[in-house]
Amino acid sequence: MTHIDTQPHIGKIILGETVRTLSEINHNATRAAQGLKQLGMGTGDVIALLLRNDFSLFEASFAANLLGALVVPINWHASADEVDYILRDSGARILVAHTDLYNRLEQPSLPGLDLLLVDTPEAIKQAFRIPDAIAKSSEQAFLWDQWLENFPPLQDHPQTSGGSMIYTSGTTGRPKGVRRPPLTKEQMPRAMAMACAMYGFQPDQPATTVITGPMYHSGPNGYGLLAARLNATIVLQPRFNETELLQLIEKHAVTHLHMVPTMFIRLLRLAKEIRMKYDLSSLVWVAHGAAPCPPGVKELMIDWWGPVINEYYGSTETGGITVQTSKDASRKPGSVGRAIEGVDIRIFDDNGQQQDAGITGKIYIRTNAFGDFDYHGKSQDRREISQGDFVWVGDIGYLDEEGFLYLCDRRKDIINSGGVNIYSAEVEAAILDMPGIEDCAVFGIPDDDLGEVVCSHITLIPSAKVTPDQVTDFVRTRLGRMKAPATVVVEDELPRQESGKIFKSKLRAPYWQDRTRNI
Template structure:
C-alpha cells in the first residue's frame, strides 16, 4: 500500500501514477505547453490533480487550479486572465461553462464522452516524457476575490536550492516520511490540501483523498486506512464535534500522530475539544498563498500559549510593523510581515505594482494584524481590511467573534463594520444558532467579556453563515445583505 493514492474505492499505485504523469507531460508538450506556460485545472478531488501537477513540473510549466464552486463568469475571468495553453477539467464542470471558455482554448475532459478529447484516451496515446524539468515550474493560484476580481499569485522560476528549501519546509510542516498515511479532507484546488498530497506522495507515503467531506466518513477512513497524518480547516472540526457521542466513540483513531490545521482562525474552545478527543496531535500553521506556510505551533506549545499560531520554521521570519511604519517591539500590535527565506519568490500576475506594495524590508504582508510575545510566538488580531474604526477607536472583529463563540447557543458568528453617521462605523454581528437568542441577554453576556464599545450595535440571527471551502466566512456577502436591508427579514435586532 505504501505510495498508493486512494480516492473513494479506487486505488492507483505509485508506479502507475508516475507513468501516467509522464505520458500526460508528453501529451501537454504535443499540445504546445512549454516552460512558463499555464495549464488550467478545473478538477474535483481525483487522481488527475496529482497527475497534472507532476506533469506540468516536468515541462517547467504552471498549474492553475480553479475553484469549481465559482460562478461560470468568475471561472471565465480566470481563463482569460491566465491565458492558459490548455484546460483540463471534469466533464460535468466543463459543460456548465459554455461560452465562458475562451475561443481557441484546447479542452480535455475527465470522464466525458462529448466533444472534448477524453483525458484517459489522450494520456494513453502518448509515450512517457523523458525530461524531468529544471525546477522552473510551479503554480499560479487565484485567491478568492473578497474585494473584486481574484488575484493571481504566480511563483517565479526557482533555483535548485530554492526548490529544495521549499521541499524541506513542507516536510517540516507536514512531518512527511515514507511510512505516513495522509488523509486529504479539503478541495484540491486549494494549496492547503494540495500541499499535503504532493508532499506525502513525494516522500513515498500513502494518500487517502476524500472526494467530499463527511464527518463520520472521515472517522471511518482514519480507522480503515490507519491514517497517521492529515490536514483540516477549523470549520471541519466543528462538523466533527457535532457528531453524536456514540458515533465519535465508534471509530479507532489511535493511529493519528500529526494533523495540521490552518486556513481560518480556530476558536480556542473548539481546539480544546478536539485535543480532548483526538489527543495531542493538532499542529496549527500560518501563512498565505503569497508566502507559503511560515509558522507552526505544537499542541504542547499551544496549550501554554492559547491563541498563538506559532513561531517561524527553518528560515522563516516574522516581524510587526507599527502605525509609524517602523518595526515594533514585542507586545505591540501592527501589520504582520513574514517570509520563508530561500524559497521561490512570487509576483502578482499582470500587476507588479501590487507585488511591490506588499513588501517592506524584504518581508511580505498578507493584510493580517497581530503581535509577537517575548519568545517570538505570533498572535493574530484580525485582517487590516476588517478592522473597524468606531468613534475614533480601533476595534478588531476577531476579538468580538471569539467572545461571542463562548456563548453556549452560538455555533458560529461573523462580525464586521458598517457606516454610521455618528460613530463613522458600528459593528454588526451575524450569529448562527439553533436557539432563539434574546438581544439583551447576548449583550449582557458580552459585557462580562469585552469592553462596552466593542459590543455590536446590530445582531442578526440565521440558520447558517456562508463560508468558502477553506472555512473562511464570506463577510462581504453578509455586509451587502445587511446594507441592502435583507438581514431584517432574518431577524435583525
C-alpha cells in the same frame, strides 16, 4: 519539486472503490507531459485545472512540473464569468476539466485554448449527486484517460519543477494570481523542510492521509501533492462528511490529516456514541489552518484525539509561516505559534517603524524557502505590500516576548466606529467564549452617527438558548460598550467557503446594498 518515486513502500491514491498506485500516477504523468509537449506546452506556459480531487489532478500537475509549466487550479465553485476571467488573465493554453464542471460553464471560446476533459468519477458523482447527463461530455474534445494512451513517456525534462500560479480568493474585487518561479536546487530542501514542519510528514516514514478539502485551494493543494511526492497512501474524500472521515481513519489506519476548524466543529457536533465508536489511535499529526480556530474548539479536539492537533499559519504568497503544537496551544491559547525555521516575522506600524513585543501592527514576512513572487499582471499591487524584502499579506497582529504570533484581524475586517479601530477577531474570540455559542462572524455595518458599528451573526450549539441581548451584554462586560455588537443575528449555519473561511462578504452585503460606500 519534480516528483520522483524512490520510496520502497507502495504509495497509492484511493478514490471510492478505485485504487491507482503512485507508480501508475507518475507513469501517466510522463505520458501526459509528452502529450502536452506535442500541444506546444513548455517552460513558463500555463495549464489550468478545473478539477475536483481526482487522479487526473495529480497526473496533470506532475506532467506540468515535468515541462517546467505553471499550474493554475481553479475554484470550481466560481461562476462562469470568474472562470473565464482566470483563464484569460493567466494566459492558460490548456484547460483540463471534469465534464460536469465544464458543462455548467458558458463554455469559453478563448483563442489558442486547448481542452482536455475528464470523465467525472462515480464516487464524485454520488457525493455531489451529479446527474449522468451533466457528467457526460457533449464537446468534441479529448478525454483524459484515452488521450494519455496516444503518447509514450516523456524522456527529457527540466531539472527544476515548474512554478505555480494560485489565484487568491478575491473578496475585494477580482482575484490575483500569485505567480511563483520554480524552486532552485538550494530552495528545494528548504521548501521541503518548511512543508514537513507544517504538515508533520517525515520523508523517511510511510504516511497515510485523507484529503478532506478541495485542492484548488493552496493549503490542500500543497499538502496533497507533497503527500504524493513522499509516496504516501492518499484517500480522496470526494466531499467532507464527518462520520465518513472517522470511518476512513479507522479503516486505513490514517496517520496524517489536513483540516480546517469548521470540520472540527462538525465532528464535535456528532453524538458521543458515534465519536467514541471508531479507533483513531493511528493519528500522528493533524494539521489545521486557513481560518482561525476558537481555543475552546481546539481544546475539545485535543481532549478527544490527543496531542496530535497542530495549527499552522501561512498564505499563498509566503507559504508556511508558523506552527503551534498541541503543547503550545495549552500554554499560549489564541496564538498561531512561532516562526518556522527560515521564516522571519516583523511587526511594523503604518509608518514603517518596527514594533516591540506586545504592540499590534502589520505582520510582515520574509522566507528563504521560496523565490520572490508577483501578482500576475499587477506589479503595483505587489509593490504596495513590500517593506524591503519583507511582504505584508493583510494581517494585523503582534509577537509576544517568546516570539509567539497572535493574529488580531485582517486589515479589511477592521471596524472603524467613531474613529476607533475595533478588531473583529477580538470580538469573535469573546463571543466564542460565551456558553452556548458554536460559531460566529463579526463585521461592521453602517451607522449614520458612528460610520460603522459592530454586527455579529452567530450559531448556537444544539439545545442552547442564547438571546441577542445576552450576547451584547456578555461582550460589553468583557470588552466594553464600544466593542459590543449593536446587532446580533442567530443563524442556523454560517456561509463558509470550502477552505473553511467564513463568507463575511455574503453576510455584510445586505447591510451596505443601499449605501454609496461599503466600508
